[in-house]
Amino acid sequence: MRILTLVRQVLDAEESVRIRDGEVDLNGSKLIVDTMDEYGVEQALRVRESGVEAEVIALAVGPERNQDALRTVLAMGADRAIHVMTELALDPISLSQVVAQVAQKENVELIFCGGQQADWDSHALGAATAERLQWPQITWTNGLEVHGQTLMGKHDAEDGSETFSVELPTVITTQQGLNEPRYPTVPNIMKAKKKELRVETLEEFHVGPKLKFLSAEVQAKARLHKILDGKDAPAAAAELVRLLRNEARVIA
Amino acid sequence: MILVVVEYANGKVSKSTYEMVGCARQLGREGPVTALVLGSGVAAIASEVALVFDQVLVADHVDLAQYDAEVWAAAVAQIAREGEANTVLVGGSRSGREYSPRVAVKLDAPLLEDAISVVDANGTLTAERYTYLARVTEKVEADAPVVVATIKQGAFTAALPGNQVAEQFDVDLNLPQRRVQITGKATEKSSRIALTEADIVVSGGRGVGSAEGFATLVEGLADQLGAAVGATRAIVDDGWRPYQEQVGQTGKTVQPKAYIAIGISGAVQHLSGMSKSKCIVAINKDADAPIFKIADYGIVGDANRIVPAMIAELQK
Numbered sequence: 086m087r088i089l090t091l092v093r094q095v096l097d098a099e100e101s102v103r104i105r106d107g108e109v110d111l112n113g114s115k116l117i118v119d120t121m122d123e124y125g126v127e128q129a130l131r132v133r134e135s136g137v138e139a140e141v142i143a144l145a146v147g148p149e150r151n152q153d154a155l156r157t158v159l160a161m162g163a164d165r166a167i168h169v170m171t172e173l174a175l176d177p178i179s180l181s182q183v184v185a186q187v188a189q190k191e192n193v194e195l196i197f198c199g200g201q202q203a204d205w206d207s208h209a210l211g212a213a214t215a216e217r218l219q220w221p222q223i224t225w226t227n228g229l230e231v232h233g234q235t236l237m238g239k240h241d242a243e244d245g246s247e248t249f250s251v252e253l254p255t256v257i258t259t260q261q262g263l264n265e266p267r268y269p270t271v272p273n274i275m276k277a278k279k280k281e282l283r284v285e286t287l288e289e290f291h292v293g294p295k296l297k298f299l300s301a302e303v304q305a306k307a308r309l310h311k312i313l314d315g316k317d318a319p320a321a322a323a324e325l326v327r328l329l330r331n332e333a334r335v336i337a
Numbered sequence: 338m339i340l341v342v343v344e345y346a347n348g349k350v351s352k353s354t355y356e357m358v359g360c361a362r363q364l365g366r367e368g369p370v371t372a373l374v375l376g377s378g379v380a381a382i383a384s385e386v387a388l389v390f391d392q393v394l395v396a397d398h399v400d401l402a403q404y405d406a407e408v409w410a411a412a413v414a415q416i417a418r419e420g421e422a423n424t425v426l427v428g429g430s431r432s433g434r435e436y437s438p439r440v441a442v443k444l445d446a447p448l449l450e451d452a453i454s455v456v457d458a459n460g461t462l463t464a465e466r467y468t469y470l471a472r473v474t475e476k477v478e479a480d481a482p483v484v485v486a487t488i489k490q491g492a493f494t495a496a497l498p499g500n501q502v503a504e505q506f507d508v509d510l511n512l513p514q515r516r517v518q519i520t521g522k523a524t525e526k527s528s529r530i531a532l533t534e535a536d537i538v539v540s541g542g543r544g545v546g547s548a549e550g551f552a553t554l555v556e557g558l559a560d561q562l563g564a565a566v567g568a569t570r571a572i573v574d575d576g577w578r579p580y581q582e583q584v585g586q587t588g589k590t591v592q593p594k595a596y597i598a599i600g601i602s603g604a605v606q607h608l609s610g611m612s613k614s615k616c617i618v619a620i621n622k623d624a625d626a627p628i629f630k631i632a633d634y635g636i637v638g639d640a641n642r643i644v645p646a647m648i649a650e651l652q653k
Contacts (some may be wrong), residue, residue, distance in 0.1 A: 094574065098470060102344075107428065122473060176477075177449050178447065181438070200587070201586060203470060206450075207470070209438035210435070219405075222406060224406075224435050225587070241431075241587075244346070244581055245522060245523050245580060246580055247523075247525045250520050252516065261574075270614035286600055297477065299478070302473065306631075308617065312624075312634075313383045313637070318638060318643045319646045321636045322643050323650050326647055327649065329618065333595070336537065336562055
């Protein structure tokens with residue numbers, strides 16, 4: 086079977102966000118493969134390593150720098166990569182059109198996608214892709230086994246954990262807890278340079294954005310920073326309770 | 338019409354439903370603010386929301402007893418089409434954010450995700466939402482005949498029920514077959530108020546020392562304050578607390594009047610789930626913990642000594 090795994094290149098969460106001319110400025114910042122997507126890549130590799138005949142294809146859509154992210158994923162073990170090159174900022178609903186078209190062309194049966202993107206804070210890409218393909222979806226997956234055409238595992242729902250069973254083809258969105266993604270080793274980084282990385286252009290997909298981006302700003306709420314020394318615990322506790330009651334008025 | 342998908346849990350209409358009505362009313366778009374109640378045995382829910390909507394559409398069917406993303410998306414898209422909705426509002430809950438992208442695709446509509454504000458200017462909707470792990474506020478515009486939006490919990494003022502009782506209509510749905518089989522559920526029942534609806538949240542991290550420490554300190558203080566209980570990813574992974582209590586990127590997002598963080602250092606993934614709380618209180622022995630950077634009040638010290646002292650003070 087062919088497995089498609091989505092790779093998005095995002096700002097490292099440890100980096101601070103800089104805004105320039107009303108847009109997030111990524112120049113000079115450390116960019117990484119979205120950790121949520123890494124769980125998907127790792128899981129695809131584990132499916133292949135479990136004895137299932139599988140080819141793992143990584144897909145990235147975005148500017149040229151995304152090829153760094155794809156090389157990382159090839160070094161983790163993906164078989165080949167597709168880069169749909171564009172400078173256009175696509176919202177998840179539009180992007181799902183590209184993903185679905187690639188999935189169809191490549192005859193993919195299983196798609197992995199991060200549960201929430203670290204730049205958009207979006208949950209939409211996996212679900213929208215599934216809808217375009219008329220496939221079911223499992224979101225927030227943290228356990229997965231492949232038994233022939235059946236996927237079994239567990240995922241987080243609104244009010245707790247659920248175990249599920251679903252037939253292929255399916256979209257799986259991934260999260261922390263599913264696995265521990267491997268680090269690319271030096272020999273594998275070398276090997277990855279020789280792996281296929283096919284570049285296509287967005288024009289071939291006839292997709293345009295559905296949302297217009299207007300502006301971005303960092304709105305840090307002003308905080309009071311009234312921090313007490315807790316060496317004298319009863320006195321500090323009494324003072325904090327007093328502040329919360331009489332100044333902040335958040336407790337009775 | 339403006340279609341609002343009613344959210345409810347355990348036989349009670351969720352606060353998010355009233356917040357969506359608040360959002361719909363301030364939008365002032367054309368047509369009645371219409372409730373869609375999906376479920377099985379939902380007559381009481383329908384009657385309750387009839388006090389706040391202009392009209393109520395009810396699909397009460399055994400096939401809707403259990404939530405399913407494909408079934409819900411099909412139902413909502415069908416009603417939006419038949420009612421020629423210009424706006425579809427869905428709660429920013431985990432399930433709402435799971436099925437709403439499918440609705441948007443079915444309607445060929447833009448999706449405004451987890452909106453904290455929505456404004457209509459001559460038929461174009463402008464929304465604000467948080468991005469970059471809730472560190473950035475982004476403004477986007479959707480210009481289309483129908484727009485789907487998920488509404489962030491706690492971002493809009495809840496509409497209050499009035500004396501007018503809206504008319505109820507039963508609707509027939511063409512529902513797809515379920516393809517995802519849910520084979521088991523592990524839900525921990527809590528007697529406390531829901532995390533996303535509470536005015537006060539008391540949360541704990543590794544700094545509380547152990548599962549027992551969490552019970553004494555975090556639950557002890559929460560019960561004294563009538564607060565909900567939250568936890569960090571780390572201690573949920575350690576099995577100290579159930580997943581339902583997890584706050585952060587992969588858990589729940591909360592913005593209570595007061596968030597009291599005990600033994601939480603403040604990883605960016607955790608902060609993304611609580612940094613919009615109105616008042617943040619931190620108790621941690623490490624003065625350099627990032628949580629103090631966004632705290633209004635705090636104590637640098639040993640939670641094992643400070644929290645019991647706070648409970649004693651509150652009991653006075």
